Amino acid sequence: MxxxxxxxxxxxxxxxxxxxxxxxxxxxxxxxxxxxxxxxxxxxxxxxxxxxxxxxxxxxxxxxxxxxxxxxxxxxxxxxxxxxxxxxxxxxxxxxxxxxxxxxxxxxxxxxxxxxxxxxxxxxxxxxxxxxxxxxxxxxFGVWNTEAQDGVQLEPLPDGRFRLRGSKTFGSGAGHLTRPLITGALPDGGWQMFILPTEQQPTTLDASFWKPLGMRATASFRVELTGAEIGPEDLLGQPGDYYQQPWFSGGAIRFAAVQLGAAEAVFDETRRFLRDLGRLDDPYQKMRLGEMAMLIESGNLWLRGAADHAARPAATTDAEATVAYANLTRTAIEEICLRVLRLAERCVGARGLLRPEPFERLHRDLTHYLRQPAPDAAVADAGRFVLHTSQPAHSLWNA
Structure with a gap:
């Protein structure tokens, strides 16, 4: 290691x-x-x-x-x-x-x-x-929640402080975040957030963990926290607050927005590449660029819908609907990004996928970042919500 x-x-x-x-x-x-x-x-x-x-x-x-x-x-x-x-x-x-x-x-x-x-x-x-x-x-700041078998434990000390034991995986920004928000298990099984001042509590990083297809510059290492100590002033909220809905699952619209931005970059680079080659009059390229433009605008409409839904007065009290809409948004934008990538590949061909053209990096980064946790469960959760509501389709998301 x-x-x-x-x-x-x-x-x-x-x-x-x-x-x-x-x-x-x-x-x-x-x-x-x-x-x-x-x-x-x-x-x-x-x-x-x-x-x-x-x-x-x-x-x-x-x-x-x-x-x-x-x-x-x-x-x-x-x-x-x-x-x-x-x-x-x-x-x-x-x-x-x-x-x-x-x-x-x-x-x-x-x-x-x-x-x-x-x-x-x-x-x-x-x-x-x-x-x-x-x-x-x-x-x-940042959030480190993902862990393997050796997840983080908070061990109480006699003076009211806690000693940490265990590690986090996919700690994006490891070695650079100075205020990571971390989750860990209390002795009674409660799931507690805390913010670690890393300049006071050194961490040990396993850089060999991070050998990814893409997103290499996120430095998402394995972070060993054993031996670090925190005080009551570092604890955030009550046990279980991290998973409160709709904020936990509803936050998926944020990473979907970042992903859609990368799809826009793919579109822009594809159009530039074709212009440089003088391929603007090719009817098949026109068709592909038209479809890509349609897909990206669809993604922007999903973001607007997600924002409207998150800003409605009942967004917090009607958490199930908020989470369901967020799950639909992340799923739709994932599909949009995948289709944009496939169309771009056909547009630029093998020549466009050679460095120093940006497609190789954009393709790797976006493909990797699209692999967010539990995509099938997200769709199934939205399906469960719509199956158990009596609202007709035209007013399903207007409450």
């Missing part, structure tokens, strides 16, 4: 967390516009970090400068209220633009946004203020 210990703040995010940068950055642009403005720059730089062990450190400095690391915070915490239900469409479009630029950046940024949402939803006021200040100082 390739094991690395990361003590204190000597990680690659040091440039994000330097004390001289501790004042909040006020964004010049709204989050969606800022992300759209960065997309081309992210895309141009993506090949530089496309390697196992790579991470887009410079890109996250750009996001910080644009105010995007603090955008998920409430306004009174120095943010742009990006995670508020009323701003869901802006959130999804922001994520889509970042995914269009670099899918690895989009994946990690989605996790950062998710962690800040959970912190604000379940944290005590003094915790929320502290974590918000750390986000303003440039700390990168």
């Amino acid at each position: 390739s094991l690395h210990s990361y003590p204190a703040a000597e990680s690659a995010t040091e440039t994000l967390n330097h004390p001289a940068q501790a004042t909040a950055q006020v964004p010049d642009l709204a989050p969606e516009a800022a992300a759209a403005a960065l997309a081309g720059r992210l895309a141009a730089h993506a090949p530089a970090t496309d390697r196992e062990g790579g991470f887009p450190t410079e890109e996250f400095a750009w996001l910080r400068e644009a105010g995007l690391l603090t955008a998920p915070l409430a306004q009174d915490l120095g943010g742009a209220e990006l995670m508020a239900p009323a701003h869901t469409l802006t959130l999804l479009r922001t994520l889509r633009h970042i995914g269009r630029g670099n899918l690895a950046v989009g994946r990690v940024y989605e996790g950062h946004s998710n962690a800040l949402q959970l912190a604000q939803r379940f944290g005590r006021p003094e915790q929320v203020r502290r974590w918000a200040q750390q986000a303003r100082a440039g700390h990168l």
Whole structure:
């Protein structure tokens, strides 16, 4: 195994967390516009970090400068209220633009946004203020929940603190996240969230775990946490809060937005490639590009529908409907992305899949990221919901 210990703040995010940068950055642009403005720059730089062990450190400095690391915070915490239900469409479009630029950046940024949402939803006021200040100082958050047989255990200590034992897998941003939100089991079986200050509690990373087809620059290593300690001030919410619905499954619309952004990048590169070859008059290419345009616009309509559904007054109380719609959205966008990839392959042929053309990387990254957990169960859950409701099809999602 390739094991690395990361003590204190000597990680690659040091440039994000330097004390001289501790004042909040006020964004010049709204989050969606800022992300759209960065997309081309992210895309141009993506090949530089496309390697196992790579991470887009410079890109996250750009996001910080644009105010995007603090955008998920409430306004009174120095943010742009990006995670508020009323701003869901802006959130999804922001994520889509970042995914269009670099899918690895989009994946990690989605996790950062998710962690800040959970912190604000379940944290005590003094915790929320502290974590918000750390986000303003440039700390990168994320969520590490996936684990294997040696999952994380929280062992109580006599002084009220907890010692950690076990590890997490697919720890995206490992070695770079300085405030990962982690889940672990309490002695009574409760599932507890906590936010680990990694510069105070070193972790050991197994980089050999991460030998992926795509998304290499997410640094999604196995993270060994045994021996680290946390205090009551690091615990987030009550046991079981992490799986509260509709927030747990409803969050699927966020990664679907990132995925759709990558499909847009595939479309743009396919059209550019055909223009460079002078193949614009080929009737079959016209047909394929037309179908790709239809698919991508369908995905954007799904995002709008998901945002409308998440922002409705009954989104929280009618959690089953919210989760069902989110599951339909992630399923539809997965199918859209897969079809866009197949059409793009036919458009560009073998020549287009040779480096330095971007298709090879885009194809690998999107194919890998589309493999989200339990896709069949997501469709089945939506089917269960529609089978047990008496609403006719025309008003199924209007409640």
